[in-house]
Amino acid sequence: MEVSIKGEIASRNMKYKEVAxxxxxxxxxxxxxxxxxxxxxxxxxxxxxxxxxxLVLESK
Incomplete structure (x- = not known):
């Protein structure tokens, strides 16, 4: 399953500033x-x- 950093931040109701x-x-x-x-x-x-x-990396 692919996820985006933006999506993960939004799903946790966090602000970019907080994560940075x-x-x-x-x-x-x-x-x-x-x-x-x-x-x-x-x-x-x-x-x-x-x-x-x-974060998990897997080969295609």
């Missing part, structure tokens, strides 16, 4: 990365950890 702060990414940088969907794997893992989800 919790992950330790400057707010402006977080917005830019979110817009381009350009998070590194470690950043994405931290985001999902903050959201209480687990």
């Amino acid at each position: 702060q919790a992950v330790g990414i400057p707010q402006v940088t977080f917005y830019k990365k979110l817009k381009k969907n350009s998070f590194t794997l470690p950043e994405a893992a931290r985001i999902f950890d903050v959201l209480g989800s687990k």
Whole structure:
């Protein structure tokens, strides 16, 4: 099942600002990365950890 970072944040009624702060990414940088969907794997893992989800990679 594919999920998006935006969707996960919205489903938990969190604000992007809150997630950016919790992950330790400057707010402006977080917005830019979110817009381009350009998070590194470690950043994405931290985001999902903050959201209480687990990031799992699987091959196609």
